[in-house]
Amino acid sequence: MKENIAAPKRRSLGAWALIAAPYLWLLILFLVPFLIVFKISLSQVAIAIPPYIPAFDLAEGWQAFRDNLSELSFENYIWLTEDDLYWKSYLSSVTIAGISTLLTLLIGYPIAYGMARSPRSIRPTLLMLVILPFWTSFLIRVYAWIGILKNEGLLNQLLLALGIISEPMVILNTNIAVYIGIVYSYLPFLVLPLYASLERLDGSLLEAAEDLGCPPWKAFWKITLPLSLPGMIAGCFLVFIPAVGEFVIPDLLGGSDTLMIGKTLWVEFFSNRDWPVSSAVAVILLMILVIPIVLFQNQQQKMSERDG
Amino acid sequence: MTRGPTWFNITSLVVGFSFLYLPIVLLVIYSFNESRLVTVWGGFSTKWYASLLQNEQLLDAAWVTLRVAFVSASIATVFGTMAALVLVRSGRFLGRSFFSGMIFAPLVMPEVILGLSLLLLFVAIDQTRGFWTVMLAHTTFAMCYVAVVVQSRLVGFDKSIEEAAEDLGCPPVKTFFLITLPIILPGVIAGWMLAFTLSLDDLVIASFTTGPGATTLPMKIYSQVRLGVTPEINAVCTILVALVTVGVIAASIVTKRQQVQRERDERAAFGNDMT
Numbered sequence: 001m002k003e004n005i006a007a008p009k010r011r012s013l014g015a016w017a018l019i020a021a022p023y024l025w026l027l028i029l030f031l032v033p034f035l036i037v038f039k040i041s042l043s044q045v046a047i048a049i050p051p052y053i054p055a056f057d058l059a060e061g062w063q064a065f066r067d068n069l070s071e072l073s074f075e076n077y078i079w080l081t082e083d084d085l086y087w088k089s090y091l092s093s094v095t096i097a098g099i100s101t102l103l104t105l106l107i108g109y110p111i112a113y114g115m116a117r118s119p120r121s122i123r124p125t126l127l128m129l130v131i132l133p134f135w136t137s138f139l140i141r142v143y144a145w146i147g148i149l150k151n152e153g154l155l156n157q158l159l160l161a162l163g164i165i166s167e168p169m170v171i172l173n174t175n176i177a178v179y180i181g182i183v184y185s186y187l188p189f190l191v192l193p194l195y196a197s198l199e200r201l202d203g204s205l206l207e208a209a210e211d212l213g214c215p216p217w218k219a220f221w222k223i224t225l226p227l228s229l230p231g232m233i234a235g236c237f238l239v240f241i242p243a244v245g246e247f248v249i250p251d252l253l254g255g256s257d258t259l260m261i262g263k264t265l266w267v268e269f270f271s272n273r274d275w276p277v278s279s280a281v282a283v284i285l286l287m288i289l290v291i292p293i294v295l296f297q298n299q300q301q302k303m304s305e306r307d308g
Numbered sequence: 309m310t311r312g313p314t315w316f317n318i319t320s321l322v323v324g325f326s327f328l329y330l331p332i333v334l335l336v337i338y339s340f341n342e343s344r345l346v347t348v349w350g351g352f353s354t355k356w357y358a359s360l361l362q363n364e365q366l367l368d369a370a371w372v373t374l375r376v377a378f379v380s381a382s383i384a385t386v387f388g389t390m391a392a393l394v395l396v397r398s399g400r401f402l403g404r405s406f407f408s409g410m411i412f413a414p415l416v417m418p419e420v421i422l423g424l425s426l427l428l429l430f431v432a433i434d435q436t437r438g439f440w441t442v443m444l445a446h447t448t449f450a451m452c453y454v455a456v457v458v459q460s461r462l463v464g465f466d467k468s469i470e471e472a473a474e475d476l477g478c479p480p481v482k483t484f485f486l487i488t489l490p491i492i493l494p495g496v497i498a499g500w501m502l503a504f505t506l507s508l509d510d511l512v513i514a515s516f517t518t519g520p521g522a523t524t525l526p527m528k529i530y531s532q533v534r535l536g537v538t539p540e541i542n543a544v545c546t547i548l549v550a551l552v553t554v555g556v557i558a559a560s561i562v563t564k565r566q567q568v569q570r571e572r573d574e575r576a577a578f579g580n581d582m583t
Binding site: 011012014015018019021022023025026027029030031032033034036037040107108110111113114115117118126128129130131132133135136137138139140141143144145146147148150154184187188237238241242244245246247248252262265266269270275278279282285286289293296297300 | 314316317318320321323324325327328329331332334335338387388390391393394398401403407409410411412413414416417418419420421424425426428429432444445447448451455480481502505508509511512515516526529530533534537541542545548549552553556557560
């Protein structure tokens with residue numbers, strides 16, 4: 001990151017073009033779409049194609065713009081606060097994502113720890129094994145759990161055969177299945193940054209602690225855990241943020257009473273064809289996520305500055 | 309941190325990796341099941357694979373998906389590599405942090421938001437939806453992944469070779485193709501592969517941005533999965549998993565070999581300097 005501090009050289013035309021091409025692409029296909037979502041969230045639903053009345057149209061000049069401004073409708077947002085489906089969806093999305101993140105951390109930490117402590121020669125292979133499922137289709141990995149968790153599925157068959165339970169457990173179409181799905185799908189996101197920070201940990205610190213008579217669990221608590229904190233935080237953000245807006249997992253594994261905002265938005269858009277309301281849902285979801293996203297980026301920046 | 313493996317570490321690795329792999333292994337096994345009931349084993353059979361070949365809708369969807377993935381991964385690799393160069397090499401310019409924000413945001417943004425916003429853009433500019441809109445949407449989020457992968461490669465890069473070339477009067481574009489690109493090539497290839505598989509997998513963004521005649525394979529799988537688990541879907545999934553696994557392992561072996569070769573070359577070059 002050092003070259004950024006140096007005074008910028010005078011750029012040639014080519015260097016400007018290099019910056020402009022990806023910049024423009026993202027402006028047009030990432031930023032502008034968000035502005036459009038925001039605009040449509042302020043317009044009214046209509047039975048038409050597309051199914052909304054435009055809120056304001058810049059082509060009609062300043063006067064028209066001012067007229068429109070006074071007609072702006074916050075109805076969709078008021079609607080969101082009045083119908084408790086929406087705030088319940090937001091709340092339960094955040095709760096489900098939070099619980100799943102904690103579970104992922106509990107399962108992922110021992111894996112990352114075991115990897116970082118394994119012999120150096122097998123570490124690249126283990127790393128590869130963690131990354132590999134990440135390359136396999138998300139949809140397929142979620143689908144694989146349906147066959148396992150069903151009432152007559154493999155898990156129940158196994159438990160019945162072993163005599164642990166006497167009748168099949170209902171797991172599929174409950175929130176438990178959603179937790180399993182999220183933990184399973186996002187585990188690599190947590191293990192990778194955590195492994196990176198555990199692997200960098202200076203072993204001599206632990207040896208020193210041991211020499212001074214510190215029991216292993218205390219050394220872990222006082223040294224390993226605090227030093228792996230940046231990796232833990234990065235991993236948790238990487239699980240939590242996308243999990244809040246998850247659609248596929250609650251739709252396929254969850255039940256009809258599993259409320260998650262990604263699913264609510266999908267239904268509002270595809271089944272009810274209410275584009276303005278689904279836009280408003282998206283705007284609020286984005287506002288909820290802006291805080292963790294900004295926190296995450298700051299933390300990443302701090303980490304890369306320290307390394308650089 | 310090297311120490312002898314303890315029982316705790318071995319157990320957590322074994323349990324962790326079984327958790328990661330068991331569901332996929334079961335899925336693969338049951339794709340060879342004779343019985344239509346997915347959870348009852350009725351003997352070994354490859355009949356579901358044969359019936360796939362007759363399913364024209366599925367084959368069409370697979371063809372659309374491969375085309376979208378190929379085109380979008382290729383464009384995303386070009387733009388993503390440019391973005392990575394900008395992030396690492398261009399120094400300060402107006403809106404730099406805004407630019408890096410736009411690169412990192414799509415990595416964590418919920419797909420429903422990306423899909424909805426892109427669809428509304430296409431509607432606003434009156435673009436008929438289909439192959440091209442899905443392709444543009446995939447390129448947009450995939451280029452951000454490519455940028456991150458290539459960026460990590462660029463950061464650990466000896467700048468002095470580039471500077472030497474430029475001091476000797478090599479124009480920047482030529483320097484890039486002769487020196488920078490060969491060195492970051494493993495990152496660029498990994499970026500392309502990542503973009504390709506992301507596009508291959510994507511259900512949510514494709515569902516929003518697609519139109520008639522451009523149903524992708526994940527959309528097809530999703531609509532069938534909603535009706536229930538079938539061995540046919542298991543067979544499709546098995547083929548996809550096999551393709552990705554072979555691709556990733558092959559690529560990692562190739563890059564590993566290249567790296568060893570390059571290190572050997574570098575050592576040889578430095579050895580010659582000494583004498």
